[in-house]
Amino acid sequence: xxxxLVLDAGLIGGRxxxxxxxxxxxxxxxxxxxxxxxxxxxxxxxxxxxARDFDYVQLLPSTIVVQAMIFSAMSSAYFVAEDRVTxxxxxxxxxxxxxxxxxxxRAVADVARAFVSLSVVLIVGVIVGMRFDAGIGWLPVYVxxxxxxxxxxxxxxxxxxxxxSTPEAAVSAASIPYLPLLMLSSGFVxxxxxxxxxxxxxxxxxxxxxxxxxxxxxxxxxxxxxVTLALAWSVGLIVVFGAIATRRVRSVA
Amino acid sequence: xxxxxxxxxxxxxxxxxxxTATANAVFVGRxxxxxxxxxxxxxxxxxxxxxxxxxxxxxxxxAVEAFEDADYAQRLVPGLTVSGVLFGSLGTAVGFWSxxxxxxxxxxxxxxxxxxxxxxxxxxxxxxxxxxxVVALAAAGxxxxxxxxxxxxxxxxYFVAAMIGAMAFTWIGLYVxxxxxxxxxxxxPLNAFFLVLLFFSEGLVPLDAYPGWAQPFVxxxxxxxxxxxxxxxxxxxxxxxxxxxxxxxxxxxxxxxxTLAVRRLAVGRSAG
Numbered sequence: 001x002x003x004x005l006v007l008d009a010g011l012i013g014g015r016x017x018x019x020x021x022x023x024x025x026x027x028x029x030x031x032x033x034x035x036x037x038x039x040x041x042x043x044x045x046x047x048x049x050x051a052r053d054f055d056y057v058q059l060l061p062s063t064i065v066v067q068a069m070i071f072s073a074m075s076s077a078y079f080v081a082e083d084r085v086t087x088x089x090x091x092x093x094x095x096x097x098x099x100x101x102x103x104x105x106r107a108v109a110d111v112a113r114a115f116v117s118l119s120v121v122l123i124v125g126v127i128v129g130m131r132f133d134a135g136i137g138w139l140p141v142y143v144x145x146x147x148x149x150x151x152x153x154x155x156x157x158x159x160x161x162x163x164x165s166t167p168e169a170a171v172s173a174a175s176i177p178y179l180p181l182l183m184l185s186s187g188f189v190x191x192x193x194x195x196x197x198x199x200x201x202x203x204x205x206x207x208x209x210x211x212x213x214x215x216x217x218x219x220x221x222x223x224x225x226x227v228t229l230a231l232a233w234s235v236g237l238i239v240v241f242g243a244i245a246t247r248r249v250r251s252v253a
Numbered sequence: 254x255x256x257x258x259x260x261x262x263x264x265x266x267x268x269x270x271x272x273t274a275t276a277n278a279v280f281v282g283r284x285x286x287x288x289x290x291x292x293x294x295x296x297x298x299x300x301x302x303x304x305x306x307x308x309x310x311x312x313x314x315x316a317v318e319a320f321e322d323a324d325y326a327q328r329l330v331p332g333l334t335v336s337g338v339l340f341g342s343l344g345t346a347v348g349f350w351s352x353x354x355x356x357x358x359x360x361x362x363x364x365x366x367x368x369x370x371x372x373x374x375x376x377x378x379x380x381x382x383x384x385x386x387v388v389a390l391a392a393a394g395x396x397x398x399x400x401x402x403x404x405x406x407x408x409x410x411y412f413v414a415a416m417i418g419a420m421a422f423t424w425i426g427l428y429v430x431x432x433x434x435x436x437x438x439x440x441x442p443l444n445a446f447f448l449v450l451l452f453f454s455e456g457l458v459p460l461d462a463y464p465g466w467a468q469p470f471v472x473x474x475x476x477x478x479x480x481x482x483x484x485x486x487x488x489x490x491x492x493x494x495x496x497x498x499x500x501x502x503x504x505x506x507x508x509x510x511x512t513l514a515v516r517r518l519a520v521g522r523s524a525g
Contacts, residue, residue, distance in 0.1 A: 023437070025440075028441045029441075033445070040448065043453075043463060043464060044462065044463070045316070045462075047464070048320045048462050051320060052316060176304070179301075179308055180304070183312050184312065189312055189313065193312070193314075194311055194315075
């Protein structure tokens with residue numbers, strides 16, 4: 001049973017990775033758009049923020065990493081919807097495939113795509129001047145925190161793929177929560193810059209937790225506190241939405 | 254997408270082609286109805302610019318207002334008006350692409366109507382769509398300090414200028430739709446191009462905030478031309494140069510992309 005789960009999930013995950021690596025929109029979303037936003041925010045906001053002692057070169061790459069993780073989750077919503085609409089999800093259900101394999105395979109593909117994205121942003125960030133002042137030994141933890149967040153968001157956005165009519169509609173629906181989640185965070189300005197009534201949300205929401213943890217791992221912040229909070233959010237998202245997604249995939253037939 | 258909602262404008266018994274005005278009116282009506290019947294396109298036209306306005310105000314007001322001593326809403330409402338004009342045309346481009354892909358345009362070509370009528374209809378409908386977004390932005394911006402300080406005449410001019418901008422910029426998307434082979438090859442490149450136009454305009458931050466090398470690009474950007482014109486219409490100041498600038502850009506965009514799109518359609522492309 002366990003062997004078949006690993007094998008089935010590997011096969012389904014491999015298929016998903018091959019599919020997204022051949023989809024131009026997915027490649028653009030994973031590589032080109034994060035780098036574009038990185039460049040644009042650097043050009044537009046850097047002078048303004050450096051006047052406020054907010055070092056964009058050091059702090060912005062972690063924001064863009066988290067943005068790229070959300071883009072990756074939006075791609076996941078697209079592919080979940082596509083697999084459902086084209087009938088392959090139902091086909092898997094009708095075959096002797098381990099019932100958890102489609103979800104696990106999807107997760108493998110999501111994490112792989114997120115890893116490509118994260119690596120590209122970090123490489124460009126380091127070229128531009130970002131430094132791992134907390135020690136390069138924290139880099140694997142940095143990557144792990146980013147990927148766990150990507151997986152949690154992919155399971156959350158993936159649910160949209162089960163309820164909307166088309167893959168494009170899944171992306172449209174995901175872009176509504178995406179904007180406030182990303183912007184109303186510590187990613188672009190310090191939390192104190194927000195209106196007072198909004199600050200509690202900004203401070204405690206998962207995107208801020210993850211960005212702060214990544215920044216701490218690169219040398220700005222309290223690693224123990226920030227990473228604990230980020231992991232709590234990511235693990236929570238994975239457990240809750242992984243369970244819901246598993247139930248959804250069983251009901252598709 | 255269903256496209257077969259328009260009756261042929263010519264009755265079977267009549268040998269006379271429809272007049273240009275009738276044909277245009279039919280296609281404007283079709284484009285506007287198609288837009289209104291797709292809930293997601295209404296949401297994206299009106300709700301997304303508003304969401305962007307509220308979010309950007311919450312995030313960047315403190316920082317930008319510390320950098321320049323002025324209400325951020327006064328800068329951001331014209332900026333996001335141009336943003337709404339640019340990104341709104343994406344949906345129109347996708348709709349036009351599906352007209353080509355589903356064979357609707359081929360069907361129109363077999364009818365006794367001007368081949369330009371669907372294009373004219375699409376562009377005029379785009380102006381209606383833009384007006385909805387701009388009214389919503391100005392109304393919401395009012396709550397955060399955006400004001401028409403230069404009189405009713407210029408306030409009306411503000412909305413007219415935004416509609417003219419929408420009718421000009423939409424030709425870029427229409428042309429790209431004629432060369433795109435799939436919907437995925439249409440939206441992301443346009444999206445990236447419009448993002449660059451928006452970020453390199455003075456609609457988000459003042460010119461001094463840009464690094465020195467970027468400032469000439471900011472000043473030469475057609476999006477900046479419209480942001481400046483809208484800003485003068487809202488707050489007052491010399492109008493001659495901004496009007497000339499925006500008019501020349503509009504004419505250039507329509508001349509280049511309109512010609513390319515019409516030529517592309519005239520050679521009888523088959524989409525896909």
